Amino acid sequence: MQTDAQIQAHLENLIDPNSGQAYGAVWQVTGDSNRLHLSLTLGYPAQTEQDALIARIKESLAEPRDVLLDIEHQVESQATQGDIPGLTGVKNIIAVASGKGGVGKSTTTVNLALAMAKEGARVGILDADIYGPSQGMMMGFAEGTRPQVRDEKIFIPPMSHGVQVMSMAFLTTKDTPVAWRGPMVTGAMMQILTQTDWNDLDYLFIDMPPGTGDIQLTLAQKVPVAGSVIVTTPQDIALLDARRGIEMFNKVKIPVLGVVENMSTHICSNCGHQEAIFGDEGGDSLAAEYKVDVLGKLPLSLAIRQHSDAGNPVVVSESESEAAGIYQSIARKLGATLASQQDNQFAMPTIGMSDD
Known part of the structure; x- marks a missing residue:
């Protein structure tokens, strides 16, 4: 039987599959x-990994004794771009972005937020797509849901599945178009971000609108963002637009934490045959080009779409399910x-004009 010290040394050299270190x-x-x-005390939540990690430890140590494992986490606030003051009640803001629409960015945001909450984190979602907010529907809120208001100016975010949510969908109706110019849109985004009483969040996921326009630039200049996630499909045109998104975050010194490839393969519901109908390994090549990780690949799944549309x-x-397991990973x-x-601390770049 190994001593506690020998086991300690062995475990310290065990590779964490989530960090690769x-x-x-x-x-x-x-x-x-x-x-x-x-x-085990980690800097990130990982409660759903407990059983798999126990099995791995027992096999690695050839340990005949019963193994009890407590996984705890201490999420710290990470560095952000420039000297932007932190957001009250939020430790880390993560922007979920795509270069173009239709790649499943909002679906990724909602499932990623719920997966993080299931791992044990305190999580919120800000729907920053002012023109086309979708998080209200995806999180199952009834039509007409409105946030409570404190002191006539502070929004209390509604909760669903244990996640705090704020969206323009709570302030308009589905039949009311937001016919605003850029400054009004960015003003609305900053208002619902900063005037919401976020309650002790480890992570606030911001569901970004597609593209690299006003909302994205305002986010980079005024919001303390710890990192970003790029959502794409393997399709060449989606990858082209995703590159623009990565380049934008690089220029404003917001780390790209990884790439999520949606619609990676189509799996036939009758025979199980897999086919890469939108292209093959596009997310891998994009990640390799920019030296970031592919965080995961999701299949083109009817269930994912149906459950998102149903608010569940x-x-x-x-x-x-396999899809839920991928989101947890x-x-x-x-x-x-x-x-x-x-x-370390970043300095915001200056913006200049040139002819080329």
């Missing part, structure tokens, strides 16, 4: 002749990547 000195080991009790996303409605990898960021 050794766990290091984050373990506590106690045991007796019948039971081994382990405590697949992470909560089919929590044991993406959430853990995202949290680990953000926690391991070594970036």
Whole structure:
């Protein structure tokens, strides 16, 4: 039987599948002749990984004793771009973006947020797509839902599935178009962001509108963003637009934490045959080009679409499904990547005009 010190040393060198690095000195080991009790403290939430990690530890150690594992997390606020003041009640803001519409960005945002909450984090969603807000419907809010208001100016975000949500959908009706010019749109986005009483969030996911326009520039200049996620499909035109999104975040010094490839393959519901109808390995080539990770690949799935439209996303409605498992893996990898960021304070670039 190995000593506690030997087990401790072994576990510290074990590779964390979410970060790709050794766990290091984050373990506590106690045991007796019948039971081994382990405590793991991570910088990101990973509660759903407990059973798999216990099995891996027992196999790795060839440990005959019962293994008890407690996974705890301490999410810290990470560095952001420039000297922008932090947002009250929020530790880390993560922008979920795409270069173009129709690639499943909002679906990714909602399932990623719910997956992160299931891992044990306190999570919120800000729907920054002022013209076409969709998070209200995807999170299952009844039509006509309105946030409570405190002191005539502070929104109390409604909650669904344990996640705090704020959206323009709560302030308009589905039949009311938002016919606003750019400054009004960015003003509305900043208002619902800064005048919402976010309650002790580890992560606030911002569902960005497609493109690289007013909302994105305002976000970069006025909002303390810890990192971004790029959502794309393998299709060449989607990858072209995703590159623009990555380039924009690079220019404003917001780290790109990884790429999520939607509609990676189509799986026939009758025979199970898989076919890459939108292209093959596009997300991998994009990630390699910009030296970021592919956080995960989602199939073109009828269930994902149906559950999102019904306001009951697949992470909560089919929590044991393959798709839900992929979202959970993406959430853990995202949290680990953000926690391991070594970036220091950033300086905002100056904007100039040129003829080329």
